[in-house]
Amino acid sequence: MSDAETVVAKLVAKFPSLTGRVNVQRATRVWVEVDRQAFAGVFHFLVKDLEFSNLCMITGLDEGADLGFIYHLARNGGLMANVKTRCTKGESMQTITPTFLGGGIYERELMDLFGARIAGLPEGRRYPLPDNWPKGEHPLLKDWRPREKGAQDA
C-alpha cells in the first residue's frame, strides 16, 4: 500500500463519513472534502496523528453562495493533503493559528480578498490590502470589479 493509500485508509477508518470523499490524485497528492462541522477534527487528525506538520498555504474560492477553503498540508516524504471545506458567505471559519502560528497571514489574506470571517484570529495588521481600502470590497470575489478611477477616493 502506498503512502497516499495508507493515509486514505486511516482517514476513512477514523472518519467513516469521509468514505467516497477522499481522492488520490497521484502518489503525492491526496484530496479530502469535509463538511465545515467536521473540519476541525479531520484537520487535527491529519496534523497530529498523520504528521502533516507543514501548512503550505490556504486557498480561497468564490463558489457562489459559499466560500470554499483548501488547506494545503504537507508532511516529510513529499505527500500533500489538500483539505477542502466550505461555508456560507457570512459564516465564520475557526482560526488554525493554535496549530500553525504562521497560518494567520493566510487567514488574513482570505479576510481581505474574499471577505471570509475567521473566528479566534489574534489581533494583527491586515494583509494584503491598504489600510484605506473601502469596506466591503473584496477583490477576489467573482462579481468584484475595480471602481472607476476617482470613485475610490470619494
Place this chain on the structure above:
Amino acid sequence: MPDKERIVRVPIGPQHPALKEPESFMVDLQGEKISAVTLRLGYNHRGIEKGCEERTYVQDVYLVERVCGICSHSHSTAFVQAVEEIAGLELPHRAAYIRTLIAELERVHSHLLWLGVAGHEIGFDTLLMYTWRDREQVMDLFAELTGNRVNYGINTVGGVRRDISPEQLPRILKVVDALEERTKYYIELAMTEETLAQRLSGVGKLSKEDAVLLGAVGPTARASGVDRDTRRDDPYAAYGELEFQVVTDDRCDVFGRAVVRLGELMQTYSMIRQLVRQMPEGPITVKAPLRIPAGEAVSRYEAPRGEDVHYVKANGTDKPERVKIRAPTLANTQSVAKMLEDGYLADLPIVVAAIDPCFSCTDRMIAVKTREDARTMGWEELVQYGVRWYRERGVDVSKIKMRGDSTA
C-alpha cells in the same frame, strides 16, 4: 516584563534606506534591544491572482513570471506544472532537463546575489562587489540561453520555448567551473574569517520548533535543522534523475543561513554538470490545448528562497477559474519577528536580509549623463570605462588577481 514607560517604538518602513523593498516593521525597543516587532506587508500587492483569472493560460505564464524578478522561472514553472497536470500533458524529457537547468542556474544567481546583500548589510562591501561580479557570468549565460537576463520566458504550457544547442553546453560548464572555484573561496572565507563568523553567529536565532510552527521554508528552515526540500521530497521536472544532498545546518542563526546557501551552491554546480552530461535528445514541447479541461492541481517548487506553491483550478475555458500563489518570502516573513526578538536594533537589516526577501534588478545597460550630453554604454564599454577611471587615479584594477579568475 518590560517597563512600558521605557519602551521606544521605532517605525521602520515601508520606505526606509535599510529595506530593499517596501514592508513595515514597528519595532519596540528597550535601550538597544528589541522587545517586540509588528510586521505590515502588502505594499507590493499587484492583484496578480485576479489578473490571472482574466487572462488566458498562455498570457498567465508571462504574468506569473513577473511575480518576482529574481526567481521568475520558479513561478512560471510552478504555474505551468499545475496546468500540465490538469491537462494531462506529459512533459518531454528534454524539456524537463532544460527547465531544471534554468532552475538551478537561477539558484546560483539568487544565492550569489544574497551573499552580496548579506555582505553589504554587515559593512563587508568587498564581498558584495566580488559576488555580484561573479553573478554577472550567470546573467550573461541567461542572456545567451534564453535571450533575457531576468524573466527568461523559457517556459510554456507543455514544455520550453527554446532549445539549448550543443555549442552552448561547454559554455555552461565553463561558467560553472569558474563559479565553483569562487564559491570554494567564499566557503573558506566564511569558515576562517573570524570577524564574519562573530558578526553573524547567534544573530537572528530561530529554533527548529519555531521554524516548523511558523512555517519557515527553504534555506531559512534548513538552517534551523528542518530537513525539507521539495526537489528531493516531491521531485518534479528532472530532479528525480539527479544525485544531490539536501544541505541543513543546526546553528539556527544568520551564519547558519549563509553556510546552507553556500553548501547549496556547491550542490547546484554538481546538479548542473549532471544535467549537461545527461541532457537527453528529443522534442522540447508537446502540443497543449488552449482550453484546459475542468480540474485542479497543486504544484510545489523549490525556489532559491524556499518552497513556492501554486494552485490552479480550470473550468474548461482558456482562462483559469482560480490561481493561488504562495511565494516563499510570505512564509518566511512569519519567522522574522521571532528572529528579531531579544536581538539588537543594529542587527535588524542583516536578520531581515537573511531570509532573502525578494527584490529585482533588470537593467544591464547604464545611461551616463553629463552636462553636455547623455549616452548609453554596453557592458564591455562600461568595464573599460571603469578600468580607465581607476587607472587615471593611479589604481590598475586589471592587475588584481582573484582566485578562480583565469582572465584577470
